[in-house]
Amino acid sequence: MQDTEMQPALAALLDQHRAGLRLVIGNKNYSSWSMRPWVLMKAFGIPFEEIRILLNQPDTTNRIAEYSAAGRVPVLLAGEITVWDSLAICEYLAEQFSILNLWPEDVAARATARSICAEMHSGFSSLRFDMPMNIRADLFGKGRTIGSQADIGRISEIWEDCLALYGAHEFLFGPFSIADAYFAPVVMRFRTYGVSLAPALQAYVDRVIAHPAVAMWVREALMETEFMPGHDNRHDD
Numbered sequence: 001m002q003d004t005e006m007q008p009a010l011a012a013l014l015d016q017h018r019a020g021l022r023l024v025i026g027n028k029n030y031s032s033w034s035m036r037p038w039v040l041m042k043a044f045g046i047p048f049e050e051i052r053i054l055l056n057q058p059d060t061t062n063r064i065a066e067y068s069a070a071g072r073v074p075v076l077l078a079g080e081i082t083v084w085d086s087l088a089i090c091e092y093l094a095e096q097f098s099i100l101n102l103w104p105e106d107v108a109a110r111a112t113a114r115s116i117c118a119e120m121h122s123g124f125s126s127l128r129f130d131m132p133m134n135i136r137a138d139l140f141g142k143g144r145t146i147g148s149q150a151d152i153g154r155i156s157e158i159w160e161d162c163l164a165l166y167g168a169h170e171f172l173f174g175p176f177s178i179a180d181a182y183f184a185p186v187v188m189r190f191r192t193y194g195v196s197l198a199p200a201l202q203a204y205v206d207r208v209i210a211h212p213a214v215a216m217w218v219r220e221a222l223m224e225t226e227f228m229p230g231h232d233n234r235h236d237d
Helices: 003-017 032-043 060-065 086-096 109-122 124-130 146-167 176-190 200-209 212-223
Strands: 021-025 051-052 075-078 081-083
Touching: 021 032, 032 086, 032 176, 032 212, 075 086, 081 176, 086 109, 086 124, 086 176, 109 176, 124 146, 124 212, 146 176, 146 200, 176 212, 200 212
Parallel strands: 021 051
Antiparallel strands: 021 075, 075 081
16 A cells, blocks of 8 residues: 555544553553553554553552453553453554554564564563563663573574564664564663673664654653562662
8 A cells, every 4th residue: 555545544543543542551660561562552653541550569460450350461452352461462453553564564574573572472581580671770780690691692693683684774674563662671671781782783772772662661661760679679789
């Protein structure tokens, strides 16, 4: 579809969903899973109402249960439909807003993008545990374990391959996509913990941080005042 033909269709699609999407998230400073669909929706101009629930509070479990029996954030509420997993949310949005090409258009690129998001979704447990997302913190050199170093190496390999094959020196598959939103919390971790990267990968990190949707999330994370001891005290000397 040509751009001139897409504009009315896109406007109608966005208007259709303007009052119907609500995204339940946790603290922006800590909730890496919440960051993924939030950044994606902001990046593509998909309108939604944000419902923010503070994590690790006495009422957290009950508040999340109002929206999902799974007991975790994020949760997307789309009318009568509830989607309660970050990757499922991204897939739902890709289906509903197919005109926006949230996944890469090329078949091979799209298959690779789905594969690396699935790997991110189910793997890298050492990185998650040893380097929890904490955007406000400066933990340079912390969290280095055999497991986290192996995870950093694998992520670097993924980024190098995608940028070389599809990225055209921009994002992982050229234009910003679900894949970049999915790795945005990793970018935040690498910045917080001062992970040293090859110049091309550091340039990618810088581009992600500079993306308006990511920058907005970071600004709002920096404005938060809540602290989660499990994250903030993990690397105390």
